[in-house]
Every structure is written in structure tokens, then in C-alpha cells.
Amino acid sequence: MxxxxxxxxxxxxxxxxxxxxxxxxxxxxxxxxxxxxxxxxxxxxxxxxxxxxxxxxxxxxxxxxxxxxxxxxxxxxxxxxxxxxxxxxxxxxxxxxxxxxxxxxxxxxxxxxxxxxxxxxxxxxxxxxxVFSPAGMNIDAGKNFVLxxxxxxxxxxxxxxxxxxxxxxxxxxxxxxxxxxxxxxxxxxxxxxxxxxxxxxxxxxxxxILYASPDIASFKINDIEVTLSVYSPNKVYTAESIKGDMEKMMRAQKAYLGDINSTKKYNILLYLSTLEQTDAQGFGALEHHTSTTVVLPEAMPRANLVQAMVDVVSHEFFHIVTPLTVHSEEIHNFNYNNPKMSEHLWMYEGVTEYFANIFQIKQELIDDNDFYQRIMSKINGAKAYDDHMSFTEMSKNILKDPYKDNYANVYEKGALIGMCIDLIMLEQSNGERGILDLMKDLSQKYGKDKPFEDEKIIDQIVSLTYPEVGEFFEKHVIGNTPIPYDDFLNKVGLAFETKEVESGYFLNGQDPFINVNQGNGDIFFRAEVPLNSFLVKLGVKGNDIIRSINGMNYKLDNIRDMVGTSFAWNPGDEINMVLIRDGEEITLKGNITKPMVSVSSIVPVEGASAASLKLRNAWMKR
Ligand SMILES: [Zn+2]
Incomplete structure (x- = not known):
């Protein structure tokens, strides 16, 4: 000593x-x-x-x-x-x-x-x-510091x-x-x-830096030394207990990427929140060149936590390709106090998120149906945002209204833009080249220390690929025409199928129509999911706050009673719902009807052409 x-x-x-x-x-x-x-x-x-x-x-x-x-x-x-x-x-x-x-x-x-x-x-x-928790600070004297x-x-x-x-x-x-x-x-x-x-x-x-009582595990993926550090306040999870899943995932990721990145060390800093009022509430992760900070709830069941880690950490690790390697001057000379934004969030976040999904099917971590469901949920997720907003314009102005409220669409429509470019490239190259090849070319042309010019990169991409890619950018990324997803799915012998199915009054399986304001305990209807037919008919809208139903007041503390009571409702019964909409109290009266939702899914087309099946294989298989 x-x-x-x-x-x-x-x-x-x-x-x-x-x-x-x-x-x-x-x-x-x-x-x-x-x-x-x-x-x-x-x-x-x-x-x-x-x-x-x-x-x-x-x-x-x-x-x-x-x-x-x-x-x-x-x-x-x-x-x-x-x-x-x-x-x-x-x-x-x-x-x-x-x-x-x-x-x-x-x-x-x-x-x-x-x-x-x-x-x-x-x-x-x-x-x-x-502040998004993975970018935030935690000071818990003697226990833990998220620096x-x-x-x-x-x-x-x-x-x-x-x-x-x-x-x-x-x-x-x-x-x-x-x-x-x-x-x-x-x-x-x-x-x-x-x-x-x-x-x-x-x-x-x-x-x-994560300062905590040490709980660290490491493994090697080829020549990359990966270290996983975990802070689990109630010791529900340990680094050792999730190391195997992370190793399997990152090995698949490296196999998908090939020799594109040159990182020699990578740290995963996982902070698990108790979900208490004074603990982290923003879950996800933030990327860095050689590490990522991940924040998730400690209460997550193991299977969900592992899947979330796979989705989130793979996304962050793919960020090594973009924006950490391929990025514009705006990002390279980042001004922390007077930032200029780049037009290319479709690439930095969209393509990254697309990679985090496509590699899982290509490396057989998930099956075909799982992959189709993921695409479907992105198409549905994108519906919560302005589909007529130019993606490049949104990106350039992402810190301002009305663009900033559309930010999360980079993970939905942004990823779908990545998918469409991949499909166009595969179609034009007879299944030989996809978006990963494009990103490899770009990372050779540019790099960590060689940024591209923001307004010139799309022309560069077109010259490295096909005129059809240029048309897609003009129309659907720079332009504001919504993407016809069915046309793209059709190229690979897939189609949408929609069915009407019964849902609960407040829940659709695992997916609720309601959410809770953690700050004041208010229960409100979610704006980002379509409501069931009963709620729509009654006149409920997204973001409406529930005051009372049939004379009974509801808040977070008796939300179970509210959902429980609804199990006994019968179509035809009268209902009286008092809501707060835009600060005003309103009363909705009507009759209970059977709650239905339309469920869309992506399914293989019977008798799809050999060419489309070949293209689907090139897209989804190794
Ligand atoms: Zn990201």
C-alpha cells in the first residue's frame, strides 16, 4: 500500500x-x-x-x-x-x-x-x-455515480x-x-x-464512467475486448448473469459487420433503475466510440431485459459505423453550446436501428415471423408522427418545433428508410449488394477523422449505388411523400394482412391503451397507439386524462380497480366518462360496445414469384 x-x-x-x-x-x-x-x-x-x-x-x-x-x-x-x-x-x-x-x-x-x-x-x-437518463448524471453518495x-x-x-x-x-x-x-x-x-x-x-x-461496487464481466469477440459493468441496486442482475447473452449477440453482430470496425475495446455500462420517483425513468442507451451507457428498469423480467439489452446494445454498437465513423462536418466539429444539426438522422439513427434488426434475422437470433412483426411495429410506430415531414428538413431542425416532437420517428420511419434503401440496392444488384455494402464504402471514403459535407452526401451515395436510390431520396427522404411500404414488401413476396380482433377496454393484450403520468399519478389515454372501437365511438382521444368513470375517480393508486371493473362491463350498459382534454373538463356519455382493434401483420404471399423469393433470401438470410 x-x-x-x-x-x-x-x-x-x-x-x-x-x-x-x-x-x-x-x-x-x-x-x-x-x-x-x-x-x-x-x-x-x-x-x-x-x-x-x-x-x-x-x-x-x-x-x-x-x-x-x-x-x-x-x-x-x-x-x-x-x-x-x-x-x-x-x-x-x-x-x-x-x-x-x-x-x-x-x-x-x-x-x-x-x-x-x-x-x-x-x-x-x-x-x-x-435529460434522457443514459445521458444524465446520478449521484448516490457511497453507492453509485453515473458520470x-x-x-x-x-x-x-x-x-x-x-x-x-x-x-x-x-x-x-x-x-x-x-x-x-x-x-x-x-x-x-x-x-x-x-x-x-x-x-x-x-x-x-x-x-x-460508472463508479459503483464492482460487478464486472468481460469477454473477447475476435480482437475486441468487451467489458460489461452492471449496477443493480437490489442485486437482481449481475454482469456474469447477462454476459453469455451479450457475448452471443455481439459475436453475431461482428459476423454480420465483417471487418468494418476497428475498435479494440468496448464497455457496456448498465445502470438498472428502481423506478422510484427519484431514480432514472428514461430507458435506453447513448452511444460513444468505445462504450455505451444503458439504463433499464431493474424490475424487468430476465427474458425482457435480455431482449432489451440485445436490441439496445446492438444499436449502440452499430453506431460505430455511423455516426461515429461516417458523419458530417456538423457532427465532427460539434459545437456543444451552439450546435448545428446535420440533415442525415435517417442514416445516424435510422440505418443504425435498421442494422440492429436486420442482423438479428440474418444471424438467426430471431425467426422470420419475429422479424416481420418488428417491421410491422415500426410501420405502426411511424403513424404517431408526421408522415408528410421531410426527413432531412426535420433532421436539420431537430432541436426546434415542430420538428423535435418527431424525433423518435428516427427509430421507426428512419429504420424503414434504411430497409427501403437495402431493398432497392438488392433488387438493382441482383441480390449482391445491400445497405451494409454502401456503409462499408462510405466508411472507406470517409472516417472517424474525415467527415463528409452534409449537403453533398446524398449525391455521393447515388453515385456509389443506383439512380433508383436517388429517386427514393428525392421523393421520400428529402421530399415529403409517404413511403408506400406495400410496394417494397411486394418486391420480396410479402404483403399486409389486416384482421379485426376483440381487445380489452383498457388493454390490448400486453399493450395498454392507457398510461400513467409518474409525476402526478394521472391516468391518460396514449396518443401513439390507435384506440379500440369502443373508445373511439365514445369520443375518447389520445392524451385525454381520466378523471372519473361512472362516478368513480381514478388515479394511479386505484388503476387496478378501474381495469378490474371493466372486465364486468357488458355491451349496451351505459357509461359516463369525465376527462380532461387540453386542460378543460369534458363528459362523454354513451353505451358500452364491444372493443375491437384492427391488427395488421406482414405475411408471405402465397405463390410469390421465384424472383421475389430469391430477393427475400438475399435480404434476410446469411
Ligand atoms: Zn442511436
């Missing part, structure tokens, strides 16, 4: 003396220190030492947005107690320019800044547009391309899991210190 002096004391000693020439900001790394040991009021203390400035004034930024989230999150709103200190420890004048930036006038006098960071997980239910570092560490004007040194002091029983380069680990009397290094600010935020 080796003891060292408390790291804060060292820095005080160092800068107690007059500044030396070689500590100028141009020559020294920005040093950030995060204290996970002395946590007070659920806040973590951070200190940033940029070295000595020669400019009169400087501005410090915490990101407004980060790559991959496509939303304005203003991480600066979680910063408190911001102080700029001179070399004698006196506070300097600071002007807060906006939610995410602080101007320091006497920059030459500036020794360091200090501030406290709040977490995002415990206030998600209070915010209208909360999405863009929420903890900022950057000084002009210094975001400088190297960083990140010092993290942590309780002895917590270990950090990350792909950030660790240069040193120090063992002290009462806490541990990890020292990480990064070549530029981007590397800091591209490598989140």
Missing part, C-alpha cells in the same frame, strides 16, 4: 507560490478534479484548473447539448455555487451569460474555478423535458482542443468502469484516486 498526500492539499501548495511560466494555459492540460468522497446534499464538488491565461477574459462552458442526444438539455442548469478564484484564493468577478456559460473578466488572475454539480436522475419526474462527464466537467473558450487531466477521488469500495485512459491509480488512507487523461475535451465526454 502506498500513501499519498491529499490531492487538494498538493494543488494548494503548488499554486500558493507565484505562477511559473510553464503553467500557462497553452502548455498545461486542463486539470479537473471531481470529489466523490465528500458529497453533500446530493451534490458533487468539482474544481477546474486551466493553467494561467494570457487573455484579459475567458468564458467557461458546460454543454447545452452533446452528440447523440439531438436535444437541448442545458447541462449548466445543474451547476451551482460557481466560483472563480485568483491565486490568493479570492473570488473573481463572474458574469453568467446564459444557463451554460460564465464569463470571467480578470482571466490573467484566474487560478481555478469551483462549482457543485446536481444530478439529473432524482428530478426527472419534475421536468417537462428531462456522464459533460454534466460534471466543462471547457474554457479556445481550450476545448487542449488535453485534459481528470482526477477523481472516490470511496474505497467503489470502482470506476470506463474506456477513458487511466494513467494512474492511487490508494490513500480513506479514499482512492484515479487519474485519467484525455487528448481533448471531446474524449472526456465520449467516455462516461
Amino acid at each position: 502506498k500513501k499519498v498526500v491529499y490531492i487538494f492539499a498538493v494543488s494548494i501548495l503548488l499554486y500558493g507560490c507565484p505562477p511559473k511560466l510553464n503553467d500557462q494555459a497553452e502548455y498545461v492540460p486542463v486539470t479537473a478534479t471531481i470529489d466523490l468522497v465528500n458529497v453533500t446534499d446530493d451534490k458533487v464538488a468539482v474544481e477546474i484548473d486551466p493553467g494561467r491565461f494570457s487573455e484579459e477574459s475567458t468564458t467557461f462552458y458546460i454543454p447545452k447539448t452533446v452528440p447523440g442526444t439531438y436535444s437541448t438539455d442545458n447541462y449548466g442548469q445543474y451547476i451551482e455555487n460557481f466560483k472563480a478564484l485568483d491565486y490568493d484564493g479570492n473570488a473573481l468577478q463572474v458574469t453568467k451569460l446564459d444557463e451554460n456559460s460564465w464569463q470571467i473578466d480578470n482571466a490573467r488572475q484566474l487560478d481555478k474555478i469551483t462549482y457543485k454539480v446536481n444530478d439529473t436522475y432524482d428530478t426527472e419526474t419534475e421536468k417537462k423535458e428531462p 456522464n462527464l459533460h454534466g460534471f466537467v466543462g471547457y474554457f473558450e479556445k481550450l476545448n482542443t487542449h488535453s485534459y487531466k481528470l482526477i477523481i477521488n472516490s470511496p474505497k469500495d467503489l470502482k470506476g468502469s470506463t474506456t477513458l485512459t487511466r494513467s494512474q491509480s492511487l490508494v490513500n488512507e480513506t479514499f482512492d484516486t484515479d487519474i485519467y487523461v484525455a487528448n481533448r475535451y471531446f474524449e472526456i465526454i465520449d467516455n462516461p
Whole structure:
């Protein structure tokens, strides 16, 4: 065991003396220190030492947005107690320019800044547009820290391309899991210190760290070392218990991708939420070059959790192809505080999501019907969004209204755009080339350090493929004509089949027509699924909040009674439903009718042509 002096004391000693020439900001790394040991009021203390400035004034930024989230999150709103200190420890004048930036006038006098960071997980239910949990911060003293570092560490004007040194002091029983380069680990009397290094600010935020009681498993896929770190608060899951499923999935993924990526290490950081009011509510994951942060509910049954991990982690890993390798200048020179968006979310998210589905059928992780159901659910899912909105225009303006509410369509229609391009390419090449080949070509032409020009890439793609691909882009991606999915399915001998089937009054099998506002317990009708015939006839609309039914008030705490009571309803009975619509109370009266829903599915066409069967094989089989 080796003891060292408390790291804060060292820095005080160092800068107690007059500044030396070689500590100028141009020559020294920005040093950030995060204290996970002395946590007070659920806040973590951070200190940033940029070295000595020669400019009169400087501005410090915490990101407004980060790559991959496509939303304005203003991480600066979680910063408190911001102080700029001179070399004698006196506070300097600071002007807060906006939610995410602080101007320091006497920059030459500036020794360091200090501030406290709040977490995002415990206030998600209070915010209208909360930070997506996999991009958020969690501070649970002594137990767990989710360090999405863009929420903890900022950057000084002009210094975001400088190297960083990140010092993290942590309780002895917590270990950090990350792909950030660790240069040193120090063992002290009462806490541990990890020292990480990064070549530029981007590397800091591209490598989140999970500090928790270690639960880690690793495996190798060819030459990629994969590490899985799990935080399961009630120890429901362990890294070891899901390692096998992850290994099988990633092996299939690598087999599908071939030699397209060159990552040597990959970390999966899995945070499982208790679903309590003060815990994470945003489930899914965020991609990084060599890792992903995944957030899921701990209460998920094993089979569902594993399938969710397969879908989510494969999606994140496919992001290595795009946007992490193939991306535009907007993404490459990402401006965290004044972001310019790219037109090509159909590629970054859509093609990625398509890959996460097509590889599962091609590598036989799922069967044909399962695959058809997935396509069907994307076609249905896309109906909740504006089908007449140009996808490139939406993408370019994704941070603004009315585009931002259509963001989630990148996972539905975006994936279907990927499917259509795949089918056109396969058809034109006689089954020889598909969208994976296109992405391989693009990743050779461009790359991690060679972005494409946003407005030129579609022409490039057309020149690498077929005029039919260009027509598709013109009409359905740049243009606003809805995609005729049946025409595309027809190419491979598939068709839609629709049946009317009976549903429950509030549930359609596993899929409810209602949802609950976790914040206030209100029950409301979902807008993103078609309601059953009974609800439609009665006049119910998506987003209507239920006040009472037949005189009985309902909220989350008696939702079971509401659903239970409906089992005894009979067609013809009278019903009286009081709802809140757009803030106004309305009463719907009528009779109960048999609830029916139309169920569409994708089915193979009897007697499909040999050519279409051949194309289907080229599309879905190895
Ligand atoms: Zn994604």
C-alpha cells in the first residue's frame, strides 16, 4: 500500500507560490478534479484548473447539448455555487451569460474555478423535458455515480482542443468502469484516486464512467475486448448473469459487420433503475466510440431485459459505423453550446436501428415471423408522427418545433428508410449488394477523422449505388411523400394482412391503451397507439386524462380497480366518462360496445414469384 498526500492539499501548495511560466494555459492540460468522497446534499464538488491565461477574459462552458442526444438539455442548469478564484484564493468577478456559460473578466488572475454539480436522475419526474437518463448524471453518495462527464466537467473558450487531466477521488469500495485512459491509480488512507487523461475535451465526454461496487464481466469477440459493468441496486442482475447473452449477440453482430470496425475495446455500462420517483425513468442507451451507457428498469423480467439489452446494445454498437465513423462536418466539429444539426438522422439513427434488426434475422437470433412483426411495429410506430415531414428538413431542425416532437420517428420511419434503401440496392444488384455494402464504402471514403459535407452526401451515395436510390431520396427522404411500404414488401413476396380482433377496454393484450403520468399519478389515454372501437365511438382521444368513470375517480393508486371493473362491463350498459382534454373538463356519455382493434401483420404471399423469393433470401438470410 502506498500513501499519498491529499490531492487538494498538493494543488494548494503548488499554486500558493507565484505562477511559473510553464503553467500557462497553452502548455498545461486542463486539470479537473471531481470529489466523490465528500458529497453533500446530493451534490458533487468539482474544481477546474486551466493553467494561467494570457487573455484579459475567458468564458467557461458546460454543454447545452452533446452528440447523440439531438436535444437541448442545458447541462449548466445543474451547476451551482460557481466560483472563480485568483491565486490568493479570492473570488473573481463572474458574469453568467446564459444557463451554460460564465464569463470571467480578470482571466490573467484566474487560478481555478469551483462549482457543485446536481444530478439529473432524482428530478426527472419534475421536468417537462428531462435529460434522457443514459445521458444524465446520478449521484448516490457511497453507492453509485453515473458520470456522464459533460454534466460534471466543462471547457474554457479556445481550450476545448487542449488535453485534459481528470482526477477523481472516490470511496474505497467503489470502482470506476470506463474506456477513458487511466494513467494512474492511487490508494490513500480513506479514499482512492484515479487519474485519467484525455487528448481533448471531446474524449472526456465520449467516455462516461460508472463508479459503483464492482460487478464486472468481460469477454473477447475476435480482437475486441468487451467489458460489461452492471449496477443493480437490489442485486437482481449481475454482469456474469447477462454476459453469455451479450457475448452471443455481439459475436453475431461482428459476423454480420465483417471487418468494418476497428475498435479494440468496448464497455457496456448498465445502470438498472428502481423506478422510484427519484431514480432514472428514461430507458435506453447513448452511444460513444468505445462504450455505451444503458439504463433499464431493474424490475424487468430476465427474458425482457435480455431482449432489451440485445436490441439496445446492438444499436449502440452499430453506431460505430455511423455516426461515429461516417458523419458530417456538423457532427465532427460539434459545437456543444451552439450546435448545428446535420440533415442525415435517417442514416445516424435510422440505418443504425435498421442494422440492429436486420442482423438479428440474418444471424438467426430471431425467426422470420419475429422479424416481420418488428417491421410491422415500426410501420405502426411511424403513424404517431408526421408522415408528410421531410426527413432531412426535420433532421436539420431537430432541436426546434415542430420538428423535435418527431424525433423518435428516427427509430421507426428512419429504420424503414434504411430497409427501403437495402431493398432497392438488392433488387438493382441482383441480390449482391445491400445497405451494409454502401456503409462499408462510405466508411472507406470517409472516417472517424474525415467527415463528409452534409449537403453533398446524398449525391455521393447515388453515385456509389443506383439512380433508383436517388429517386427514393428525392421523393421520400428529402421530399415529403409517404413511403408506400406495400410496394417494397411486394418486391420480396410479402404483403399486409389486416384482421379485426376483440381487445380489452383498457388493454390490448400486453399493450395498454392507457398510461400513467409518474409525476402526478394521472391516468391518460396514449396518443401513439390507435384506440379500440369502443373508445373511439365514445369520443375518447389520445392524451385525454381520466378523471372519473361512472362516478368513480381514478388515479394511479386505484388503476387496478378501474381495469378490474371493466372486465364486468357488458355491451349496451351505459357509461359516463369525465376527462380532461387540453386542460378543460369534458363528459362523454354513451353505451358500452364491444372493443375491437384492427391488427395488421406482414405475411408471405402465397405463390410469390421465384424472383421475389430469391430477393427475400438475399435480404434476410446469411
Ligand atoms: Zn442511436
